[in-house]
Amino acid sequence: MIEVYTDDYFMKEAYKEAQKAAELGEVPVGAVIVSKKKIIARAHNQVEQLEDITAHAEIIAITAAAQFLGSKYLDDCTLYVSLEPCCMCAGAIAHARLARVVYAADDDKGGFMRFGKKMLHPKTTLEFGIMHDECSLILKEFFQQKRALA
Amino acid sequence: MIEVYTDDYFMKEAYKEAQKAAELGEVPVGAVIVSKKKIIARAHNQVEQLEDITAHAEIIAITAAAQFLGSKYLDDCTLYVSLEPCCMCAGAIAHARLARVVYAADDDKGGFMRFGKKMLHPKTTLEFGIMHDECSLILKEFFQQKRALA
Numbered sequence: 551m552i553e554v555y556t557d558d559y560f561m562k563e564a565y566k567e568a569q570k571a572a573e574l575g576e577v578p579v580g581a582v583i584v585s586k587k588k589i590i591a592r593a594h595n596q597v598e599q600l601e602d603i604t605a606h607a608e609i610i611a612i613t614a615a616a617q618f619l620g621s622k623y624l625d626d627c628t629l630y631v632s633l634e635p636c637c638m639c640a641g642a643i644a645h646a647r648l649a650r651v652v653y654a655a656d657d658d659k660g661g662f663m664r665f666g667k668k669m670l671h672p673k674t675t676l677e678f679g680i681m682h683d684e685c686s687l688i689l690k691e692f693f694q695q696k697r698a699l700a
Numbered sequence: 701m702i703e704v705y706t707d708d709y710f711m712k713e714a715y716k717e718a719q720k721a722a723e724l725g726e727v728p729v730g731a732v733i734v735s736k737k738k739i740i741a742r743a744h745n746q747v748e749q750l751e752d753i754t755a756h757a758e759i760i761a762i763t764a765a766a767q768f769l770g771s772k773y774l775d776d777c778t779l780y781v782s783l784e785p786c787c788m789c790a791g792a793i794a795h796a797r798l799a800r801v802v803y804a805a806d807d808d809k810g811g812f813m814r815f816g817k818k819m820l821h822p823k824t825t826l827e828f829g830i831m832h833d834e835c836s837l838i839l840k841e842f843f844q845q846k847r848a849l850a
């Protein structure tokens with residue numbers, strides 16, 4: 551049997567959220583949270599729309615997943631996110647005790663990995679690089695377009 | 701003229717928020733955000749009530765202050781918080797570019813200072829220790845009581 555619900559499948563869904571963000575003039579980052587192979591939360595960056603720096607895709611998705619499950623801990627969930635989380639989001643991921651985090655593009659300047667994996671909960675598994683190129687490109691194109699308009 | 705609106709004054713307001721949290725069975729942490737010597741946002745930890753690990757006092761206060769000012773950047777504001785912020789909140793403080801952060805009790809285990817001040821925006825001034833004893837005690841008593849009831 552072919553496995554449909556692979557990491558690639560879910561990262562594509564996170565990427566679709568990033569595309570929605572781009573269309574709305576937001577820095578294109580998207581996230582989905584998966585429990586038992588089902589997407590229970592999906593979100594894109596809404597910082598500009600909500601004029602709120604806490605409205606990152608990961609934060610919105612974590613809050614939505616907790617509401618859906620009726621539990622503040624997401625220890626049977628995987629977060630797929632199109633960009634390496636920042637420290638704020640890594641801190642939230644740690645508090646929520648996510649079982650697994652998979653991110654696509656890396657963020658040498660703003661990402662939490664500057665401070666190392668120890669920022670996450672010790673039980674959280676971390677993977678990265680799936681759809682790296684597509685998720686990097688959508689960000690690169692967004693900022694290029696923004697600079698051209700400036 | 702006696703200066704009324706001192707750091708002590710505002711930290712006392714953050715402490716009052718922590719007291720509210722304790723009364724509601726929440727880990728007693730409170731925060732206020734001050735712009736031009738006026739409190740523009742006040743919040744206490746609401747993690748249990750909202751079943752949402754992102755509902756720290758600082759995050760709620762930052763979102764509220766941004767809504768009040770109509771600006772996602774809080775670069776003329778001071779955040780007073782009764783406990784050293786965690787990494788999630790330090791990340792949010794960095795994104796919001798707060799001018800100044802003053803915290804009371806320190807948090808060797810969960811606080812962002814494990815990773816150093818560089819987690820904040822380079823322009824953010826950091827101070828700590830005001831009302832350290834009161835803000836530590838309310839936390840200590842909260843956890844003692846919780847253990848006694850367990």
